[in-house]
Amino acid sequence: xxxxxxxPPRLGLRLVVALPAEASPLISQLALSPIPGxxxxxxxxxxxxxxxxxxxxxxxxxxxIATAYLAGLSRAQKSVAWLNVGIAGHATLPVGEIxxxxxxxxxxxxxSYYPPVLFDKLSTESLMTMxxxxxxxxxxxxxDMEAAGFYASAATFASPELIHAIKVVSDHGMQAGQxxxxxxVTEWIxxxxxxxxxxxxxxxDLSNQFAxxxxxxxxxDAILAEYHFTATQKNQLRxxxxxxxxxxxDDDVVDFxxxxxxxxxEVLASLxxxxxxxxxxxxxx
Amino acid sequence: xxxxxxxxxxxWEHPRALALRERFAKVPHIRCERYxxxxxRHGQDFRVQKSRPAxxxxxxxxxxxxxxxxxxxIGGQANYYFSHIxxxxxxxxxCFLQGLYQSANYVFFLNFEAFQLEMKALxxxxxxxxxFFSGYDGDSFxxxxxxxxxxxxxxxxxxxxRAQLELRTKSLKAKDLAxxxxxxxxxxxxxxxxxxxxxxxxxxxPPLAKRLDVMQALAEQGWPIGLRMDPIIPIESYQxxxxxxxxxxxxxxxxxxxxxxxxxxxxxxKAMHKTMVKLHPEEPLFATSDPGDAPVSWLxxxxxxxxxxxxIFPCT
Numbered sequence: 110x111x112x113x114x115x116x117p118p119r120l121g122l123r124l125v126v127a128l129p130a131e132a133s134p135l136i137s138q139l140a141l142s143p144i145p146g147x148x149x150x151x152x153x154x155x156x157x158x159x160x161x162x163x164x165x166x167x168x169x170x171x172x173x174i175a176t177a178y179l180a181g182l183s184r185a186q187k188s189v190a191w192l193n194v195g196i197a198g199h200a201t202l203p204v205g206e207i208x209x210x211x212x213x214x215x216x217x218x219x220x221s222y223y224p225p226v227l228f229d230k231l232s233t234e235s236l237m238t239m240x241x242x243x244x245x246x247x248x249x250x251x252x253d254m255e256a257a258g259f260y261a262s263a264a265t266f267a268s269p270e271l272i273h274a275i276k277v278v279s280d281h282g283m284q285a286g287q288x289x290x291x292x293x294v295t296e297w298i299x300x301x302x303x304x305x306x307x308x309x310x311x312x313x314d315l316s317n318q319f320a321x322x323x324x325x326x327x328x329x330d331a332i333l334a335e336y337h338f339t340a341t342q343k344n345q346l347r348x349x350x351x352x353x354x355x356x357x358x359d360d361d362v363v364d365f366x367x368x369x370x371x372x373x374x375e376v377l378a379s380l381x382x383x384x385x386x387x388x389x390x391x392x393x394x
Numbered sequence: 395x396x397x398x399x400x401x402x403x404x405x406w407e408h409p410r411a412l413a414l415r416e417r418f419a420k421v422p423h424i425r426c427e428r429y430x431x432x433x434x435r436h437g438q439d440f441r442v443q444k445s446r447p448a449x450x451x452x453x454x455x456x457x458x459x460x461x462x463x464x465x466x467x468i469g470g471q472a473n474y475y476f477s478h479i480x481x482x483x484x485x486x487x488x489c490f491l492q493g494l495y496q497s498a499n500y501v502f503f504l505n506f507e508a509f510q511l512e513m514k515a516l517x518x519x520x521x522x523x524x525x526f527f528s529g530y531d532g533d534s535f536x537x538x539x540x541x542x543x544x545x546x547x548x549x550x551x552x553x554x555x556r557a558q559l560e561l562r563t564k565s566l567k568a569k570d571l572a573x574x575x576x577x578x579x580x581x582x583x584x585x586x587x588x589x590x591x592x593x594x595x596x597x598x599x600p601p602l603a604k605r606l607d608v609m610q611a612l613a614e615q616g617w618p619i620g621l622r623m624d625p626i627i628p629i630e631s632y633q634x635x636x637x638x639x640x641x642x643x644x645x646x647x648x649x650x651x652x653x654x655x656x657x658x659x660x661x662x663x664k665a666m667h668k669t670m671v672k673l674h675p676e677e678p679l680f681a682t683s684d685p686g687d688a689p690v691s692w693l694x695x696x697x698x699x700x701x702x703x704x705x706i707f708p709c710t
Contacts (some may be wrong), residue, residue: 211398211422223432226398226422226448233422234399269435270442315442318569322675324442357680388630389682391590 114235120316121159122309123183123191123263125176127255130291131195132164134298138306149218152182161185162277169215169238169258176262188202188319190271190312191263194305196279197236197253203278208251208300209308210236210274217259222260224273227315228308236274242283251276271316275308277301280342328363336373349380356387398422398448400432400499410504411451414540418449428452433480433497441673444485449540451549454503458512462527468620468654468707470525470558477531478503478543484536484564484611485597487679488625491531493666500532502541510550517557529562529583536565548574555579562622564599569608576616581653583620584609586643588635591627592632597681602639606646613651624658624709626693628685636693640700649700657697658709659690 122139126132129151135141139160151164161183165175172193179185201283202208211233214221217240226233235250238257246252256274263272277297279289298305329350338346353362362380369379399418403425405411409640415423426432429452462473480501492498503509516524528534528544538544544561550558555578561568571582584628587595589602613619621643629635660679662670671680690708697706 211424212426221426221431223400223424223426223435225443225446227446235424264437268439269437269498270439318442319439326675351671351675355676355678356445384681385683387682388685389628389631389678391594 120186120189120313120320121155121157121161121264122159122312122316123176123185124162125165125172125179125191125193125255125259125263126162127165127167127172127195128291128294129365130278130294131165131298132162133295134302135162135194135305148178148182150178152179154183158183165255165259166169168254169217169240169256171258172255173258173262176259177265177315180263180266185266186320187267188271188316188323189267190316191259191267191273192264192309192312193256193259193274194298195253195255195274195276196297197251197256197276198243198246198280198282199234199251199278200249200281202234203253204280205297205300206278207304208232208234208235208276208278210251210256211258212236213238213256215261216240217334218257220257220261221265222257222269224260225270227270227273230307231275231304234276236276242287244282244284248284251278269346270313273308273312275305298350312376326354330365332366332376336370336376338373338376340372342377345377346380349377349384352384353380356384395446396421396449396500397446398424400424400426400429400448400450402429402452403427405451405453405504408451408453408504410542412435414449414451414502417540426450429501433499433501435496438496439673440492440495440498442509444492444690445505447481449501450499450501452501452503453505454508458509459516459526462525462530465709466527466559467525469704470523472516472522472524474513474524475527475530476509476513478506478509478528479532479537479541482532482536484533484599486599486672487595487597487677488627488660490662490666491669492673493662493669494531500537502537506543510547513550513557514554514608517554518557523556523558523579525558525560525600527560527562529560533563533565533613535563535567536569538565538567538570541645545570548577548580551577551580552673560620561621563603564596566600566604566608571612571617572615575629576612578618581618581620582609583622583654584657585622585624586639587623587627588639589693591629591635595627602642606642609643610646613647618653619647619651620653621655622657623693624656625660626657626689627679628660628682629687632689633692636689637696640696644700652701652705654705654707655697656707656709657690657693659684659687 144152153162163175163179165172209231212235243252370376429450459474459476467473559580
């Protein structure tokens with residue numbers, strides 16, 4: 110049987126933004142295009158279908174629903190990284206400054222989430238997600254209307270290490286009905302493209318580490334295609350093939366299986382018997 | 395390097411928290427209600443966090459001192475362990491902590507005094523010696539420069555000779571004890587693996603020779619020394635490597651300077667092993683089959699060349 114080992118997975122980002130004005134710099138940065146078909150949200154992706162962006166609209170509910178919608182539509186694996194990008198208020202930070210969130214609190218529910226401090230070149234800040242625009246921002250934290258909804262939803266689909274929110278300071282408090290100009294918002298995000306690029310690269314790197322670790326071992330699919338296994342036996346096969354990769358990587362496992370097993374049960378037994386003969390040795394010094 | 399400092403709201407102004415906030419002024423200081431919000435969140439990745447751990451400052455409210463698991467002891471009847479810190483500076487591939495906790499962040503419980511109160515109550519409860527084991531959930535000395543826990547507790551043990559303390563470590567920081575008067579009831583226990591094994595599977599651990607230097611110096615000063623070979627790494631040539639290790643130890647120490655030796659096989663509950671495999675599927679240590687009790691039996695016999703059976707304790 111002539112088969113090639115599995116290729117390393119290629120992963121992209123899932124971006125969730127509230128406003129088209131926040132989205133446009135990212136769409137251009139990642140060379141995204143609108144996806145065809147009817148959807149309740151504006152959704153963009155690149156030609157390789159690695160990076161996806163959804164425009165959620167304002168508010169934590171909208172952000173939460175859009176995140177879930179994008180996860181389903183893009184078939185996001187657990188190892189995919191999620192990023193919420195947008196503008197936020199802050200009492201004192203200068204307008205245009207960028208911050209990653211190290212704590213996201215849902216002011217409505219009183220729940221807090223703690224994205225790890227991951228980006229070396231980005232300062233971090235606490236972020237409070239409010240149900241309404243804040244006219245007077247008292248405490249020393251960022252204030253937005255989406256991040257908590259985004260985070261709670263994304264945490265269903267991905268490791269907490271891979272879910273982050275990055276905000277650009279837009280104001281020091283907004284009156285109800287007050288609007289920022291779209292061009293200004295776009296310009297603020299645009300100015301932070303280098304910082305966003307670095308953060309996205311860091312997330313992609315981390316995402317790929319997870320993907321490699323969680324990937325099925327070489328020839329798993331090939332052996333599954335030839336023999337019948339129960340769900341439990343599939344897990345056993347996965348682990349046996351992982352062990353084979355570690356202990357007998359130069360030996361042809363498919364050839365071994367062909368020679369020694371006629372059924373799924375025999376595949377497992379023969380692999381286990383062969384692997385159990387291997388001892389733990391120190392690598393060459 | 396610490397990536398962030400999380401501090402429980404209730405101890406934000408605690409003197410020890412203030413000192414650590416000042417020491418780590420350049421990393422984000424993040425308030426949380428209870429440490430579990432950060433530490434116990436589902437789905438965290440121990441392996442990723444290990445490369446950038448955060449420090450969580452917390453207050454322990456109960457269960458400061460707990461009975462040891464069965465089979466854990468060095469000759470006493472009343473055995474307890476305590477953890478002023480959760481997680482370890484080092485990254486030993488076989489360490490059970492990675493299968494035990496969701497997070498690799500360090501948790502440091504600041505309220506030292508509560509530990510001593512509970513130890514005192516246990517001393518009052520028992521008439522004989524009471525053994526207190528540190529270093530179960532993290533090295534007793536590796537983060538001592540942050541915690542000052544050992545330094546703060548030695549006077550308690552000086553005042554209570556019935557309280558036997560085991561400090562378990564792979565750290566050179568144990569040498570700080572040289573500045574103190576030796577206490578016969580404080581056992582400095584060194585976890586030892588042969589140098590080649592240590593270099594392969596104990597990331598961040600100081601070289602064996604330097605640790606043996608510290609062990610020798612403390613022994614000569616009069617501190618009771620513990621030898622801890624638990625787990626024994628079951629490599630094919632374990633007899634050669636562990637034989638050399640014993641030679642190195644007993645070239646430096648007289649048997650009389652050794653309080654006790656414990657040894658145990660590499661053993662994990664099934665669920666813990668599964669978690670560890672998920673974190674390191676490529677790890678040969680988890681890919682080979684269990685060799686059984688042979689390494690423990692062999693090493694126990696070898697230790698018998700130097701130590702009486704009354705000082706050798708196989709752990710199960």
